[in-house]
Amino acid sequence: MVFMHIDYIHGDSLISNPQTKINPDKLQYSLAKLLQTYPEAEQINVGKLMQQDVYRFSIPAINTTIITTQQVMLNAQTGERLSPLNQTAAIALAQYYYLGNESITNVSLLNDNPPFELSARHLPAWRINFDHFSAPSLYISADSGLVVGKRHAFWRLFDWMFRFHVMDYGDAEEIDNQLLFWIALFSTLATVSGLILVYFRVLRRTKNKRKPMLSKRKHSGVA
Amino acid sequence: MFWVRKLHKWASVIVGIQLLLWLISGLYFNLMDHDKAQGLTHLNDTHAEVAIETHRLLEPGTILAAFKPSVSLSIITLLDKPYYLLTHEKGLYNNLNNDYSLVDAYDGNQVIIDTTMAQQLAKASYSGEATISSTLLLTPPLDDFPKQHNDTWQINFADNIGTSVYIEAQSGRLVGHSDEHTRLADIFFMLHFMDYTCEGSFNNIPIMIFAFITLWLTFSGLIWVIDMLKRNRYRPKLKRR
Numbered sequence: 001m002v003f004m005h006i007d008y009i010h011g012d013s014l015i016s017n018p019q020t021k022i023n024p025d026k027l028q029y030s031l032a033k034l035l036q037t038y039p040e041a042e043q044i045n046v047g048k049l050m051q052q053d054v055y056r057f058s059i060p061a062i063n064t065t066i067i068t069t070q071q072v073m074l075n076a077q078t079g080e081r082l083s084p085l086n087q088t089a090a091i092a093l094a095q096y097y098y099l100g101n102e103s104i105t106n107v108s109l110l111n112d113n114p115p116f117e118l119s120a121r122h123l124p125a126w127r128i129n130f131d132h133f134s135a136p137s138l139y140i141s142a143d144s145g146l147v148v149g150k151r152h153a154f155w156r157l158f159d160w161m162f163r164f165h166v167m168d169y170g171d172a173e174e175i176d177n178q179l180l181f182w183i184a185l186f187s188t189l190a191t192v193s194g195l196i197l198v199y200f201r202v203l204r205r206t207k208n209k210r211k212p213m214l215s216k217r218k219h220s221g222v223a
Numbered sequence: 224m225f226w227v228r229k230l231h232k233w234a235s236v237i238v239g240i241q242l243l244l245w246l247i248s249g250l251y252f253n254l255m256d257h258d259k260a261q262g263l264t265h266l267n268d269t270h271a272e273v274a275i276e277t278h279r280l281l282e283p284g285t286i287l288a289a290f291k292p293s294v295s296l297s298i299i300t301l302l303d304k305p306y307y308l309l310t311h312e313k314g315l316y317n318n319l320n321n322d323y324s325l326v327d328a329y330d331g332n333q334v335i336i337d338t339t340m341a342q343q344l345a346k347a348s349y350s351g352e353a354t355i356s357s358t359l360l361l362t363p364p365l366d367d368f369p370k371q372h373n374d375t376w377q378i379n380f381a382d383n384i385g386t387s388v389y390i391e392a393q394s395g396r397l398v399g400h401s402d403e404h405t406r407l408a409d410i411f412f413m414l415h416f417m418d419y420t421c422e423g424s425f426n427n428i429p430i431m432i433f434a435f436i437t438l439w440l441t442f443s444g445l446i447w448v449i450d451m452l453k454r455n456r457y458r459p460k461l462k463r464r
Contacts, residue, residue: 002430017315021292027284035277046283046296181253188246195239202236 001161009158011150014136015097022046026053029079037079038072046076049145050096054082056144071143084142090126094138097147102131109142117156122148224450227443234440238433241417242440248415251408260408262400265386267350273300279329280305286331290324298328301395302343306334308394318371323393336376336395345378345388348397353382360392367401367409369423 007013027046034055035041041057048054053076061070073083085093087107094104106129114120117137118127124142129135132152139149163169167180258264275298283296286307295310305328312322325334336344338358345355359377367387368375374392379385382402389398401409412418416425417433451457 002425002427002434005426006424012315017313019294019312021294022287022296024284024287027282027287031280031283032278035280039277044298046287048294175252176254176257181250184246184250184253188243188250191239191243191246194235195243198232198235198239202232 001158001165004154004158009155011136011152011155014099014150014152015138015147016099018048018096020048020051022048022053027076029055029074029076031055033079034074041072042069049073049082050093053077054145071141073144083144084124085126085140085145087126089145090140090142091128093140093145094126094128097140098128098130098136098138100130100132100136105129105131110139117151117159118149125149224447227446227450230439231443231447234436234443238437238440241433242437244414248411251411252415255408255411256404259404262402262405264384264400264402264404265349265351265380265382266400267348271303273303273305275300275305276329281307281328281331283307286326289331290326290333293324299395301325302340302347305329306395314372317396318368318373318398320372321394325393325395336390336392338376340395341376341390341392342378344390344395344397345376345380348388348400349380349386351380351382351386353380353386355379356381365389366421367405368398369421371398 031044034044034057038057038059040059042059044055044057046053046055055074055076056071058069058071061068071083072081073085074081082089087109090109091104091107106127108127109124110118110127111124114123114125118125118139122139122141125148126140126142128138128140130138134152134154136150136152138147139151140146141148166175166177167183168174168177169179170177280298287293287296287309290309291311293309293311294313297308297310299306299308307326307328309324309326310321311324312320314321325336326332327334334340341360342355342358345358355378357379359379361375361377363372363374365371365375365377368389371389371391373394375398376390376392378388378390380388384402384404385406386400386402388400390396391398413421417427417430418424419429420427
């Protein structure tokens with residue numbers, strides 16, 4: 001774990017961080033109009049979708065019985081609704097962000113039951129896999145077009161290593177489990193006894209070798 | 224077996240103390256109060272619904288044109304008032320280098336977070352009773368948040384656990400709280416990560432060397448145990464004679 005740089009594990013080197021600037025003249029669809037059409041809009045943001053200027057915001061959505069929020073994306077020039085994104089748009093975005101030049105092997109839309117490596121709050125999302133030995137997957141939110149996950153084999157391996165590290169063999173990756181406590185406690189006792197052994201077998205012995213005349217061991221039994 | 228024992232002996236001499244530190248700090252993480260260690264003791268995370276007078280909001284296009292080019296403009300609320308947060312340079316994460324302007328969403332004036340506003344923001348995030356003892360503007364690296372790369376206000380409260388609240392200077396974002404509990408946890412993280420230069424990371428050369436030696440300590444110990452088992456050395460003493 002310590003040999004692999006944590007930023008690499010997080011997949012920071014998989015994607016670019018474009019600094020494309022917003023063109024203020026292109027915001028012809030005004031915020032006032034947006035608020036007329038979506039009076040409940042919250043967390044309003046103006047940003048980029050590749051070269052396009054877009055509005056992103058959330059509106060309350062009723063999902064069977066629970067009230068959740070839904071992300072909406074509008075073209076800032078025309079007010080046209082862009083979300084949810086289709087497969088073509090998701091592929092274009094993934095290629096825009098992905099730093100490698102490998103081809104895409106698989107594209108799928110996740111609406112529910114996300115894999116462990118993606119938080120459920122990012123759904124719905126497109127999963128785009130690339131043809132590379134580290135099996136990179138980019139997750140692009142279908143509602144915002146933003147990269148919401150970047151995973152590769154080394155992250156997945158690290159994740160398993162961490163489970164072993166904290167000895168949580170359930171699904172939660174909890175550090176405060178009983179198994180870890182007892183194993184760590186016994187290991188501490190073993191280490192302390194090992195250190196005592198080191199003191200007597202290595203440190204004391206070298207001291208004795210250096211000063212043979214003062215050594216108690218050599219003289220014991222003589223008298 | 225001679226070399227296995229030799230290897231075990233000298234590996235233990237080198238990594239013994241650190242192995243004990245790893246285990247003790249690991250035990251601490253196992254037993255610690257996770258909320259306290261994250262600085263949640265006096266964190267007030269209840270946010271009152273802010274009523275934005277939407278008809279007073281200025282058009283984002285006007286604001287964006289008046290400032291240097293931005294990659295993003297967000298409507299945020301600080302102290303019950305709406306602001307436009309303009310991001311000119313965007314880091315991959317919030318704690319990495321970012322360049323922001325904060326603009327009053329009603330009158331379009333740029334707002335620089337000064338001591339007073341930093342103190343008000345800190346109070347809003349603080350659930351304790353104590354008063355503010357000192358306020359400082361810090362440039363990274365910060366002792367309590369080594370990963371924060373942007374200038375940050377440190378607002379210290381005169382409570383019995385020495386709470387410090389960190390507010391990012393350009394954006395007003397709450398970086399976090401730190402206090403006695405988080406600082407104690409930080410010491411254990413330093414020991415666990417062998418992060419003796421306080422970079423907030425476990426990717427350093429000393430830990431790589433020690434991890435490598437510890438691996439050999441474990442291997443040689445395991446071979447030794449198997450050898451002893453084969454030679455029936457684990458029977459209680461009484462039975463052996």
